[in-house]
Amino acid sequence: MSNNIVEKLIEKLIELTSVAQRRELIVFGSTAIVLNKVPRDKAPDDLDVYASKAVLEALKATDKFEVHRNPKGEGDGYVTALKPKDGTKIEILDEFPSVGFTEVQATAWQSPEYPGVLVGSIPLLLAWKRNQKRIDPVKAEQDKKDIAAMEAALLAASHNVDG
Secondary structure (H helix, E strand, O other): OOOHHHHHHHHHHHHHOOHHHHOOEEEEHHHHHHHOOOOOOOOOOOEEEEEOHHHHHHHHOOOOEEEEEEEOOOOOOEEEEEEEOOOOOEEEEOOEOOEOHHHHHHHOEEOOOOOOOEEOOHHHHHHHHHOOOOOOHHHHHHHHHHHHHHHHHHHHHHHHHHO
16 A cells, blocks of 8 residues: 555554454544545545454553544534554544444455454445534545445446456
8 A cells, every 4th residue: 555654554553552452453434445445535644443342441441542532423422532642643443333343343354465454344434434424524525525436436346246
């Protein structure tokens, strides 16, 4: 992958977590969209990671992360996010709207570029994006573009399978 920022973020995630923990950490969000080879006009500049509740709690108990509260969406409350204390743009969450961790983990795939790193699948990234309730109009517009690009990628893949 040519995005140097993504490479540095994934390297930092690997540095901050154990091999065992990474079995329950899945790259999600815009970075996962790009790792799935879906074209995106805006390169990711952060790393969203979906964690099992057990791993989130284990990471929270270390001195490597700060606990933040992120808005879920318009009027939907907050979700706990862990962010590295050094300010690296990584967010580790145990909740994403409309997709459960077990389901995401079951369909995640192993990144060939980053051994030991799991990546969320396009169908579940798409389900999550479709249920975002972004307050920020710029992010809402990017969600629309991401949805269209992922739908096109799934359609193209189905044509390749069907012949």
